[in-house]
Amino acid sequence: MSSAQWRKSSYSNGTGGECLEVADHFPGVLPVRDSKMPEAPALVVAAAAWAPFVAAVRAGRLGVG
Template identity: 70%
Template sequence: MRSQRPDLTAATWRKSSYSNSDGGQCVEVADGFPGVVPVRDSKRPEGAALVFGAAAWAVFVRDVR
């Protein structure tokens, strides 16, 4: 069964802490969505966001560190 996509219209987005001031290639994440982590391209904030399960996102972050 597929869950519904969260409403991201009021999301507060934050850039990666590895982002630089030159507007480099970054991702933004939105906090406050239980069980999921919305992610978008900071260069195209009007574009689509991907929504990952919180556990999958935690594994990704752990592995890229």
């Protein structure tokens, strides 16, 4: 992950410091981290699982968000 170029996720709300950062160009996976804690380990998610995960959060099916 040392070569990762992080950007704010389009799924972040952008207010109140609640931002996720993602790193592109990692085939098949999407590294995700908390922008407030860039030194913390990143969560690495299968790219195919990311959109369904976000949809479940938005729909309230995971008890978060």
